Amino acid sequence: xxxxxxxxxxxxxxxxxxxxxxxxxxxxxxxxxxxxxxxxxxxxxxxxxxxxxxxxxxxxxxxxxxxxxxxxxxxxxxxxxxxxxxxxxxxxxxxxxxxx
Numbered sequence: 001x002x003x004x005x006x007x008x009x010x011x012x013x014x015x016x017x018x019x020x021x022x023x024x025x026x027x028x029x030x031x032x033x034x035x036x037x038x039x040x041x042x043x044x045x046x047x048x049x050x051x052x053x054x055x056x057x058x059x060x061x062x063x064x065x066x067x068x069x070x071x072x073x074x075x076x077x078x079x080x081x082x083x084x085x086x087x088x089x090x091x092x093x094x095x096x097x098x099x100x
Contacts, residue, residue: 016056023050023060030064034071044068 005011026043033040044064051061 019050019054019057020060023047023057027060027064031067034067039068039071 026047030040030043030047033043044061047057047061047064051058
């Protein structure tokens with residue numbers, strides 16, 4: 001049995017496999033955090049930093065960004081109802097006071 005050294009094809013494949021596994025684990029943790037309505041932005045920043053150093057991980061980072069987009073879209077929808085409701089309440093109050 002020989003030791004693997006940097007530059008060996010087997011070594012590079014093993015490092016890439018470990019790196020990809022860690023990235024997928026980080027992606028899973030990020031998705032879990034947004035599913036719990038508690039986004040962990042540090043995880044997506046970790047994926048961004050890794051994707052800048054290792055191009056083969058860019059797809060994982062892009063997948064995280066897609067999840068982030070839909071998370072914020074859902075947050076905006078939840079807030080929209082509250083904002084519209086507040087506006088309508090203020091409008092009703094103005095009509096009651098005769099401030100048209």
